[in-house]
Amino acid sequence: MLRKVVLAGLAATAVDAFTAPTGFFGTRQAPAAKINSVKPVSARTQRVNGAASLRAAEATKNKLPASVKPGVVTGQALVDLLKYAKENNFAIPGVNIVGSNSINACMEAAAKYGGPIMVTFSKGGGQFIAGKSLPNKNDEASIAGCIAGALHVRAVAKQYGIPVVLHTDHCQKAWLPWIDGLMAANEDYYKTHGEPLFSSHMLDLSEEPLEENVEICKKYLERMAKCNVLLEMELGVTGGEEDGVDNTGVDSARLYTQPEEVWYTYQELSKVPNGHFTIAASFGNVHGVYAPGNVDLKPVILHNTQKYISEKLGGKDKKPVNFVFHGGSGSSLEDIRYAIEAGVIKMNIDTDTQWAFWDGVRGYEAKYHDYLQGQIGNPEGATKPNKKYYDPRMMLRAGEEAMAKRLIQAAEDLNCVNVL
Numbered sequence: 001m002l003r004k005v006v007l008a009g010l011a012a013t014a015v016d017a018f019t020a021p022t023g024f025f026g027t028r029q030a031p032a033a034k035i036n037s038v039k040p041v042s043a044r045t046q047r048v049n050g051a052a053s054l055r056a057a058e059a060t061k062n063k064l065p066a067s068v069k070p071g072v073v074t075g076q077a078l079v080d081l082l083k084y085a086k087e088n089n090f091a092i093p094g095v096n097i098v099g100s101n102s103i104n105a106c107m108e109a110a111a112k113y114g115g116p117i118m119v120t121f122s123k124g125g126g127q128f129i130a131g132k133s134l135p136n137k138n139d140e141a142s143i144a145g146c147i148a149g150a151l152h153v154r155a156v157a158k159q160y161g162i163p164v165v166l167h168t169d170h171c172q173k174a175w176l177p178w179i180d181g182l183m184a185a186n187e188d189y190y191k192t193h194g195e196p197l198f199s200s201h202m203l204d205l206s207e208e209p210l211e212e213n214v215e216i217c218k219k220y221l222e223r224m225a226k227c228n229v230l231l232e233m234e235l236g237v238t239g240g241e242e243d244g245v246d247n248t249g250v251d252s253a254r255l256y257t258q259p260e261e262v263w264y265t266y267q268e269l270s271k272v273p274n275g276h277f278t279i280a281a282s283f284g285n286v287h288g289v290y291a292p293g294n295v296d297l298k299p300v301i302l303h304n305t306q307k308y309i310s311e312k313l314g315g316k317d318k319k320p321v322n323f324v325f326h327g328g329s330g331s332s333l334e335d336i337r338y339a340i341e342a343g344v345i346k347m348n349i350d351t352d353t354q355w356a357f358w359d360g361v362r363g364y365e366a367k368y369h370d371y372l373q374g375q376i377g378n379p380e381g382a383t384k385p386n387k388k389y390y391d392p393r394m395m396l397r398a399g400e401e402a403m404a405k406r407l408i409q410a411a412e413d414l415n416c417v418n419v420l
């Protein structure tokens with residue numbers, strides 16, 4: 001069932017996302033120089049398709065767990081999915097979204113690359129979904145917006161035929177009321193549906209001392225475990241700036257997590273009954289995109305940490321920790337793949353898809369500039385109406401298409417192509 005969808009998705013990839021321009025871009029000839037911001041990626045397509053057939057062969061060897069079905073994945077199915085990712089050396093794209101356009105672009109991309117996706121709400125993204133005019137003093141808009149976005153995903157995810165993980169991004173200590181609100185929603189949803197509304201939440205207490213970080217995470221994990229929500233926590237600090245949190249000036253030693261810190265955390269969180277967690281350990285990663293040479297990524301830290309903890313646990317499981325990779329934008333493919341080999345099962349993507357969405361809109365405006373200067377009148381005549389050009393769906397769709405295309409590239413980087 002799932003497999004069929006994947007193959008159909010890949011066929012669609014070759015036809016509409018790459019070879020033939022879709023929608024509005026295809027209807028009119030535009031100056032090539034102006035639209036090549038949305039580049040046809042034929043060389044990469046071939047590599048994607050090559051990688052896809054390779055993955056298909058491998059995937060048959062190691063089958064997708066039966067618990068993982070199209071739609072939102074929570075609880076044991078999520079645990080199975082992450083295990084499957086780790087065993088098959090791929091990571092799931094975790095993408096920050098800001099509304100139904102970026103949410104749908106995520107699912108469109110996942111259907112085309114044939115893999116799971118993690119739709120990720122930030123506190124600011126949730127507020128944006130609820131509406132920027134709303135008061136948000138007690139995070140009420142952020143909570144309502146995240147819930148609305150999650151329900152949107154739940155309403156349509158199955159139609160895309162892919163497993164979707166509903167996740168939230170960084171939550172520092174002062175923002176915990178936001179997660180409290182979402183946990184209340186999870187508990188409510190659990191009562192009716194036997195599963196939580198969200199699959200997982202991230203807590204980022206990395207600014208606090210290690211003991212306090214782990215203590216708060218443990219307390220939350222106890223609550224989460226009761227309704228099958230998975231916890232993502234952060235050790236060390238991801239540098240750079242994201243969603244209003246500025247870590248650009250942080251002491252560089254904190255950008256590299258020590259294996260002992262991960263081991264301590266692993267032991268403490270493993271004590272929680274039914275507690276499932278992933279760890280964002282810093283290894284020099286930085287939010288945002290910087291000129292080459294400014295980021296010193298050391299994924300070997302993750303390898304060393306797995307080895308250290310594996311030995312502590314008796315050596316049977318070589319990769320006991322589920323790592324997640326923040327601040328991956330602009331990283332080399334070598335670093336990304338090496339991190340995946342160390343048990344990274346998800347990489348966050350935000351900056352690159354923000355650019356892609358904008359670039360799609362930019363390309364649309366550049367192509368139809370002369371049709372977008374007034375409601376009436378364009379190069380075809382002074383009385384010609386422009387309604388079909390300035391309909392907001394046209395530029396938003398251009399953004400969606402560009403974002404989905406960028407995500408297919410991300411999935412290729414993460415070995416996440418045709419893994420269902």
Ligand SMILES: [Zn+2]
Nearest residue numbers: 238326327348
């Ligand atoms: Zn992050």
